[in-house]
Amino acid sequence: MTVFERVKKLCQERGITLQTLAEKTNMSINSLYKWKTSKPSIDKLEAVADFFDVSTDYLLGRDDNKKYYDLTDKDERDIQKELENMIKDLSNGGALAFSKDGSEMSEVTREALIISLENSLRIAKIEAKKKFTPNKYRD
The missing domain is CATH 1.10.287 (Helix Hairpins)
Structure with missing residues:
Protein backbone atom coordinates (compact mmCIF):
# COMPACT_ATOMS: atom_id res chain seq x y z
CA MET A 1 0.00 0.00 0.00
CA THR A 2 1.44 3.37 -1.00
CA VAL A 3 1.60 6.45 1.20
CA PHE A 4 -1.21 7.97 -0.84
CA GLU A 5 -3.43 4.89 -0.35
CA ARG A 6 -2.85 4.98 3.42
CA VAL A 7 -3.67 8.68 3.56
CA LYS A 8 -6.78 8.15 1.46
CA LYS A 9 -7.87 5.32 3.78
CA LEU A 10 -7.34 7.53 6.85
CA CYS A 11 -9.42 10.26 5.20
CA GLN A 12 -12.24 7.79 4.58
CA GLU A 13 -12.07 6.57 8.20
CA ARG A 14 -12.21 10.17 9.43
CA GLY A 15 -14.98 11.05 6.96
CA ILE A 16 -13.09 13.88 5.25
CA THR A 17 -11.99 14.51 1.69
CA LEU A 18 -8.44 14.81 0.43
CA GLN A 19 -9.19 18.46 -0.32
CA THR A 20 -10.10 19.04 3.34
CA LEU A 21 -6.89 17.33 4.45
CA ALA A 22 -4.87 19.49 2.07
CA GLU A 23 -6.47 22.64 3.44
CA LYS A 24 -6.01 21.62 7.09
CA THR A 25 -2.32 20.80 6.55
CA ASN A 26 -1.56 23.83 4.37
CA MET A 27 -0.79 21.78 1.27
CA SER A 28 -2.11 21.70 -2.22
CA ILE A 29 -4.26 18.79 -3.33
CA ASN A 30 -1.72 18.14 -6.09
CA SER A 31 0.97 17.57 -3.44
CA LEU A 32 -1.10 14.74 -2.02
CA TYR A 33 -1.77 13.22 -5.43
CA LYS A 34 1.97 13.24 -6.19
CA TRP A 35 2.34 10.76 -3.35
CA LYS A 36 0.89 8.10 -5.65
CA THR A 37 4.23 7.90 -7.45
CA SER A 38 6.81 9.67 -5.28
CA LYS A 39 7.82 9.93 -1.66
CA PRO A 40 6.58 12.97 0.26
CA SER A 41 8.90 15.46 1.91
CA ILE A 42 9.49 14.99 5.62
CA ASP A 43 7.66 18.14 6.69
CA LYS A 44 4.55 17.27 4.68
CA LEU A 45 4.59 13.69 5.90
CA GLU A 46 4.87 14.87 9.51
CA ALA A 47 2.02 17.33 9.00
CA VAL A 48 -0.28 14.57 7.78
CA ALA A 49 0.87 12.18 10.53
CA ASP A 50 0.20 14.84 13.15
CA PHE A 51 -3.22 15.60 11.67
CA PHE A 52 -4.28 11.94 11.88
CA ASP A 53 -2.31 11.27 15.10
CA VAL A 54 -0.44 8.34 13.54
CA SER A 55 3.24 7.58 13.19
CA THR A 56 5.19 8.49 10.07
CA ASP A 57 6.29 4.85 9.90
CA TYR A 58 2.63 3.88 9.58
CA LEU A 59 2.16 6.28 6.67
CA LEU A 60 5.29 4.98 4.96
CA GLY A 61 4.13 1.38 5.36
CA ARG A 62 7.02 0.40 7.63
CA ASP A 63 4.70 -0.43 10.51
CA ASP A 64 1.08 -1.50 10.71
CA ASN A 65 0.65 0.06 14.14
CA LYS A 66 -0.72 3.57 13.88
CA LYS A 67 0.87 4.66 17.16
CA TYR A 68 4.08 3.66 18.88
CA TYR A 69 2.17 2.38 21.89
CA ASP A 70 -0.22 0.12 19.96
CA LEU A 71 0.02 -3.46 21.13
CA THR A 72 2.09 -5.83 19.03
Missing part, protein backbone atom coordinates in the same frame (compact mmCIF):
# COMPACT_ATOMS: atom_id res chain seq x y z
CA ASP A 73 1.53 -9.56 18.56
CA LYS A 74 4.20 -10.18 21.19
CA ASP A 75 2.38 -7.88 23.61
CA GLU A 76 -0.85 -9.79 23.01
CA ARG A 77 0.90 -13.12 23.68
CA ASP A 78 2.39 -11.70 26.88
CA ILE A 79 -1.03 -10.51 28.02
CA GLN A 80 -2.58 -13.91 27.35
CA LYS A 81 0.22 -15.65 29.24
CA GLU A 82 -0.16 -13.31 32.23
CA LEU A 83 -3.95 -13.75 32.13
CA GLU A 84 -3.56 -17.53 32.20
CA ASN A 85 -1.26 -17.25 35.22
CA MET A 86 -3.75 -14.99 37.01
CA ILE A 87 -6.64 -17.36 36.30
CA LYS A 88 -4.57 -20.28 37.52
CA ASP A 89 -3.69 -18.41 40.73
CA LEU A 90 -7.35 -17.52 41.31
CA SER A 91 -8.43 -21.09 40.65
CA ASN A 92 -5.90 -22.41 43.17
CA GLY A 93 -7.51 -20.18 45.80
CA GLY A 94 -10.74 -22.16 45.56
CA ALA A 95 -13.76 -19.87 45.67
CA LEU A 96 -11.55 -16.78 45.46
CA ALA A 97 -10.23 -14.83 48.39
CA PHE A 98 -12.83 -12.07 48.17
CA SER A 99 -15.84 -14.39 48.18
CA LYS A 100 -17.58 -14.06 51.56
CA ASP A 101 -19.64 -17.22 51.64
CA GLY A 102 -17.04 -19.58 50.16
CA SER A 103 -19.32 -20.79 47.36
CA GLU A 104 -18.19 -21.17 43.77
CA MET A 105 -18.78 -18.18 41.50
CA SER A 106 -21.16 -18.51 38.57
CA GLU A 107 -19.81 -19.01 35.07
CA VAL A 108 -21.10 -15.57 34.03
CA THR A 109 -19.28 -13.91 36.92
CA ARG A 110 -16.13 -15.86 36.12
CA GLU A 111 -16.21 -14.77 32.46
CA ALA A 112 -16.84 -11.15 33.45
CA LEU A 113 -13.86 -11.28 35.82
CA ILE A 114 -11.61 -12.73 33.10
CA ILE A 115 -12.68 -10.06 30.60
CA SER A 116 -12.06 -7.36 33.19
CA LEU A 117 -8.60 -8.73 33.99
CA GLU A 118 -7.70 -8.94 30.31
CA ASN A 119 -8.79 -5.34 29.68
CA SER A 120 -6.84 -4.18 32.74
CA LEU A 121 -3.70 -5.93 31.48
CA ARG A 122 -4.09 -4.28 28.05
CA ILE A 123 -4.52 -0.83 29.57
CA ALA A 124 -1.51 -1.36 31.84
CA LYS A 125 0.64 -2.49 28.90
CA ILE A 126 -0.33 0.54 26.80
CA GLU A 127 0.30 2.96 29.67
CA ALA A 128 3.69 1.35 30.32
CA LYS A 129 4.63 1.74 26.64
CA LYS A 130 3.59 5.40 26.74
CA LYS A 131 5.60 6.03 29.89
CA PHE A 132 8.74 4.00 29.26
CA THR A 133 9.29 4.15 25.48
CA PRO A 134 12.37 6.33 24.87
CA ASN A 135 11.69 9.54 22.95
CA LYS A 136 13.84 8.46 20.00
CA TYR A 137 11.44 5.53 19.37
CA ARG A 138 8.27 7.61 19.60
CA ASP A 139 6.48 9.11 16.60
Whole structure:
Protein backbone atom coordinates (compact mmCIF):
# COMPACT_ATOMS: atom_id res chain seq x y z
CA MET A 1 0.00 0.00 0.00
CA THR A 2 1.44 3.37 -1.00
CA VAL A 3 1.60 6.45 1.20
CA PHE A 4 -1.21 7.97 -0.84
CA GLU A 5 -3.43 4.89 -0.35
CA ARG A 6 -2.85 4.98 3.42
CA VAL A 7 -3.67 8.68 3.56
CA LYS A 8 -6.78 8.15 1.46
CA LYS A 9 -7.87 5.32 3.78
CA LEU A 10 -7.34 7.53 6.85
CA CYS A 11 -9.42 10.26 5.20
CA GLN A 12 -12.24 7.79 4.58
CA GLU A 13 -12.07 6.57 8.20
CA ARG A 14 -12.21 10.17 9.43
CA GLY A 15 -14.98 11.05 6.96
CA ILE A 16 -13.09 13.88 5.25
CA THR A 17 -11.99 14.51 1.69
CA LEU A 18 -8.44 14.81 0.43
CA GLN A 19 -9.19 18.46 -0.32
CA THR A 20 -10.10 19.04 3.34
CA LEU A 21 -6.89 17.33 4.45
CA ALA A 22 -4.87 19.49 2.07
CA GLU A 23 -6.47 22.64 3.44
CA LYS A 24 -6.01 21.62 7.09
CA THR A 25 -2.32 20.80 6.55
CA ASN A 26 -1.56 23.83 4.37
CA MET A 27 -0.79 21.78 1.27
CA SER A 28 -2.11 21.70 -2.22
CA ILE A 29 -4.26 18.79 -3.33
CA ASN A 30 -1.72 18.14 -6.09
CA SER A 31 0.97 17.57 -3.44
CA LEU A 32 -1.10 14.74 -2.02
CA TYR A 33 -1.77 13.22 -5.43
CA LYS A 34 1.97 13.24 -6.19
CA TRP A 35 2.34 10.76 -3.35
CA LYS A 36 0.89 8.10 -5.65
CA THR A 37 4.23 7.90 -7.45
CA SER A 38 6.81 9.67 -5.28
CA LYS A 39 7.82 9.93 -1.66
CA PRO A 40 6.58 12.97 0.26
CA SER A 41 8.90 15.46 1.91
CA ILE A 42 9.49 14.99 5.62
CA ASP A 43 7.66 18.14 6.69
CA LYS A 44 4.55 17.27 4.68
CA LEU A 45 4.59 13.69 5.90
CA GLU A 46 4.87 14.87 9.51
CA ALA A 47 2.02 17.33 9.00
CA VAL A 48 -0.28 14.57 7.78
CA ALA A 49 0.87 12.18 10.53
CA ASP A 50 0.20 14.84 13.15
CA PHE A 51 -3.22 15.60 11.67
CA PHE A 52 -4.28 11.94 11.88
CA ASP A 53 -2.31 11.27 15.10
CA VAL A 54 -0.44 8.34 13.54
CA SER A 55 3.24 7.58 13.19
CA THR A 56 5.19 8.49 10.07
CA ASP A 57 6.29 4.85 9.90
CA TYR A 58 2.63 3.88 9.58
CA LEU A 59 2.16 6.28 6.67
CA LEU A 60 5.29 4.98 4.96
CA GLY A 61 4.13 1.38 5.36
CA ARG A 62 7.02 0.40 7.63
CA ASP A 63 4.70 -0.43 10.51
CA ASP A 64 1.08 -1.50 10.71
CA ASN A 65 0.65 0.06 14.14
CA LYS A 66 -0.72 3.57 13.88
CA LYS A 67 0.87 4.66 17.16
CA TYR A 68 4.08 3.66 18.88
CA TYR A 69 2.17 2.38 21.89
CA ASP A 70 -0.22 0.12 19.96
CA LEU A 71 0.02 -3.46 21.13
CA THR A 72 2.09 -5.83 19.03
CA ASP A 73 1.53 -9.56 18.56
CA LYS A 74 4.20 -10.18 21.19
CA ASP A 75 2.38 -7.88 23.61
CA GLU A 76 -0.85 -9.79 23.01
CA ARG A 77 0.90 -13.12 23.68
CA ASP A 78 2.39 -11.70 26.88
CA ILE A 79 -1.03 -10.51 28.02
CA GLN A 80 -2.58 -13.91 27.35
CA LYS A 81 0.22 -15.65 29.24
CA GLU A 82 -0.16 -13.31 32.23
CA LEU A 83 -3.95 -13.75 32.13
CA GLU A 84 -3.56 -17.53 32.20
CA ASN A 85 -1.26 -17.25 35.22
CA MET A 86 -3.75 -14.99 37.01
CA ILE A 87 -6.64 -17.36 36.30
CA LYS A 88 -4.57 -20.28 37.52
CA ASP A 89 -3.69 -18.41 40.73
CA LEU A 90 -7.35 -17.52 41.31
CA SER A 91 -8.43 -21.09 40.65
CA ASN A 92 -5.90 -22.41 43.17
CA GLY A 93 -7.51 -20.18 45.80
CA GLY A 94 -10.74 -22.16 45.56
CA ALA A 95 -13.76 -19.87 45.67
CA LEU A 96 -11.55 -16.78 45.46
CA ALA A 97 -10.23 -14.83 48.39
CA PHE A 98 -12.83 -12.07 48.17
CA SER A 99 -15.84 -14.39 48.18
CA LYS A 100 -17.58 -14.06 51.56
CA ASP A 101 -19.64 -17.22 51.64
CA GLY A 102 -17.04 -19.58 50.16
CA SER A 103 -19.32 -20.79 47.36
CA GLU A 104 -18.19 -21.17 43.77
CA MET A 105 -18.78 -18.18 41.50
CA SER A 106 -21.16 -18.51 38.57
CA GLU A 107 -19.81 -19.01 35.07
CA VAL A 108 -21.10 -15.57 34.03
CA THR A 109 -19.28 -13.91 36.92
CA ARG A 110 -16.13 -15.86 36.12
CA GLU A 111 -16.21 -14.77 32.46
CA ALA A 112 -16.84 -11.15 33.45
CA LEU A 113 -13.86 -11.28 35.82
CA ILE A 114 -11.61 -12.73 33.10
CA ILE A 115 -12.68 -10.06 30.60
CA SER A 116 -12.06 -7.36 33.19
CA LEU A 117 -8.60 -8.73 33.99
CA GLU A 118 -7.70 -8.94 30.31
CA ASN A 119 -8.79 -5.34 29.68
CA SER A 120 -6.84 -4.18 32.74
CA LEU A 121 -3.70 -5.93 31.48
CA ARG A 122 -4.09 -4.28 28.05
CA ILE A 123 -4.52 -0.83 29.57
CA ALA A 124 -1.51 -1.36 31.84
CA LYS A 125 0.64 -2.49 28.90
CA ILE A 126 -0.33 0.54 26.80
CA GLU A 127 0.30 2.96 29.67
CA ALA A 128 3.69 1.35 30.32
CA LYS A 129 4.63 1.74 26.64
CA LYS A 130 3.59 5.40 26.74
CA LYS A 131 5.60 6.03 29.89
CA PHE A 132 8.74 4.00 29.26
CA THR A 133 9.29 4.15 25.48
CA PRO A 134 12.37 6.33 24.87
CA ASN A 135 11.69 9.54 22.95
CA LYS A 136 13.84 8.46 20.00
CA TYR A 137 11.44 5.53 19.37
CA ARG A 138 8.27 7.61 19.60
CA ASP A 139 6.48 9.11 16.60
